[in-house]
Amino acid sequence: MLTMEDVIKEGHPTLRKVAEEVELPPSEEDQETLRRMMDFLLHSQDPEIAEKFGLRPGVGIAAPQINVSKQIIAVRVEDHNEDLLNIGIFNPKIISHSVETTFLETGEGCLSVDREVPGIVPRYARIKVEGTDMEGKKVQLKLKGLPAIVFQHEIDHLNGIMFYDRIEENDPLKKELPPKEIIKRSEFDGPLA
Structure with a gap:
């Protein structure tokens, strides 16, 4: 079982590398890595298990x-419909996105960042993602709202980008979007990843 001790922190060189593509079909080792990552999210969102093992919810x-x-x-x-999106993907790519942008009203957090980083992180409001699932099947997802933001955050990690790299240094709390484009996260205020 993955714990917070397995999660590397900002400053670690791996977080700034461009990750290698997974050879397809995925090896048993890559499938096991993905299974462990999915289990971590499940456990981190279970209050009893999270408390027992000191997991930050993600x-x-x-x-x-x-x-x-x-x-x-x-x-x-x-x-936005309260439907659970629970998925693991190999080699995810954003193949199209909206012109409109959005952001989380409370800012973003990260399991690899143990400090508050205030600021608005602009993201595409809608994206289409392509990749390969655990069974080796091609998948294509159309996402908006919080799921779209989460996918962009995770795909950034694959390119060595941290969420705070996207905060405007001169205007970190910039709010140029109409209120309907601001995503509220009151039901979940933990880190994205």
Whole structure:
């Protein structure tokens, strides 16, 4: 079982590398890495298990965060309809996105960052992601709202980008979007990944 001790922290060189593509079909080792990442999210969102093992709740995690420099992400988050999106993907790519941007009103957090980083992180409001699932099947997802933000956060990790790299240094609390584009996260205020 993955714990917070397995999650590397900012400053670790792996977090700034561009992760390698996973050879397909995925090896048993890569599948096991993804299973462990998905289990971590499940456990981190269970209050009893999280407290017992000292897990910070997360809605996404990328393989580089557990010091595996491969293009693997896991996401477990509810969408705007409160439907659970629980998926692991190899080699995820954003193949299209909206012109409109959005952001989380409370800012973003990260399992690899143990400090508050205030600021608005601009993200695409809608994205289309392509990749390969655990069974080796091609998947394509159309995402908006919080799931779209989580996927962008995780895919950034695969490219060596931390969420705070996207905060404007001169205007960190910039709010240029109409209120309907601001995503509220009152039901989940933990880190994204």
